[in-house]
Amino acid sequence: MEAVSLLQHQVEQQLRAEGDLSYVQFQLLARLATSHGRMTMTQLADGVVYSRSGLTYQAGLLEEAGLITRGRSPDDDRATLVTVTDKGRALFDRVLPGHVQVTRRMLFDPLADDELERLGDIMSRVRDHMRAQPPRSAARGNRGLGPAARAKAAPRE
Amino acid sequence: MEAVSLLQHQVEQQLRAEGDLSYVQFQLLARLATSHGRMTMTQLADGVVYSRSGLTYQAGLLEEAGLITRGRSPDDDRATLVTVTDKGRALFDRVLPGHVQVTRRMLFDPLADDELERLGDIMSRVRDHMRAQPPRSAARGNRGLGPAARAKAAPRE
DNA sequence: TATTGTTATACTCTATAACTATA
DNA sequence: TATAGTTATAGAGTATAACAATA
Structure with a gap:
């Protein structure tokens, strides 16, 4: 990170x-x-x-x-x-x-060439996996922006 | 990303x-x-x-x-x-x-175990490399927060 | 002189809720 | 009834510059 x-x-x-x-x-x-x-x-x-x-x-x-x-x-x-x-x-x-x-x-x-390639492979797979994750809170009024957006959680307070 | x-x-x-x-x-x-x-x-x-x-x-x-x-x-x-x-x-x-x-x-x-390990290795090395990078603009009045902070660039306008 | 940290300030960005309009 | 998009608004966060105090 x-x-x-x-x-x-x-x-x-x-x-x-x-x-x-x-x-x-x-x-x-x-x-x-x-x-x-x-x-x-x-x-x-x-x-x-x-x-x-x-x-x-x-x-x-x-x-x-x-x-x-x-x-x-x-x-x-x-x-x-x-x-x-x-x-x-x-x-x-x-x-x-x-x-x-x-x-x-x-x-x-x-990075060496093969490392870069591996990094790409790994992170691509991670991305696909994350996109497929079910949203934690499938709140209403919050659809239409794809998986990423749907993962948005409840209001703050 | x-x-x-x-x-x-x-x-x-x-x-x-x-x-x-x-x-x-x-x-x-x-x-x-x-x-x-x-x-x-x-x-x-x-x-x-x-x-x-x-x-x-x-x-x-x-x-x-x-x-x-x-x-x-x-x-x-x-x-x-x-x-x-x-x-x-x-x-x-x-x-x-x-x-x-x-x-x-x-x-x-x-990720498989070896992939995770590889990811850790790769990103650790990348981090070390980034930390060692010379800041683009070594502006004054901007030191003391480590390499990351020193990378801070010129004022916006 | 350089360094540590704070403050004042301005600004960017994000998100929720309410709303309009179309399918 | 659901979807596309905008608006109003509020709040969080960041950074610059100026500053005070100590090394």
Whole structure:
């Protein structure tokens, strides 16, 4: 966990310094820039964010910054389709090399090839296992964000 | 990173539900409960927190909750010695089993013994490597919290 | 001069609940 | 009745800068 914390911190520093992005924002941008077309908010949220309102907030920031666009879906009038703008793509492209560099320097460099491969295998399996875990509290009004979101627990007080 | 995110989220849920603790607070408590005597704020911060004020804030919460005590160090009048109270130890003991259970269920269960061992080896080495990395911006007024803290970058604006 | 720690402050982010609108 | 998304709001947490006190 300490290694992860150090990595996350460094990654966030780089993203903030070179693109004024949080890691969550970078992930959202990466999803959109990597995918072909548009995505709904729900699709976009999956695995990145644990509440709907959290995504709305982040999407609001990204839209305000001109990195994404939101519009009604023609298929489903309830859904919002999110698209990366050229500016968004440009920012992603501008930030990505530094991100790769940090990741490499911090995580990949000290590992031998077979170790890195093994790490990937292990963590992929762990991820799949976690996604398949039944949520602890399957509270109502809290569905539609995938397994990760559904794992959200009861209110604090 | 997704696996880590899912794990962290579940761990935080458990700690919040069973002990009303954040993960940072749990880590601080764990350090103190595990160590024999008292620790200075600086020692306590190492590897857990990235700013002095952040630790002061968290220590304030823990003290207010009666989980720790802060007092002047006899050796160094600048330093603050932090001690776990009985209540703090009790809370840690109460929360720990659930923490172990979550960790086991989410992370350990899907792995074979040798895989878990390998994961430990790999991540330990990664951690050591990261700790040894030279900070990107060795800004002044930002020392004394160990390598992790020193990695802190320039102000945002 | 450097280090330890605190405080004031500003800001980011997250989450719950309530709500609108569509399927 | 369920789902998609937004809004209002409250609260937790973090970090910078300025500061006081000691080494």
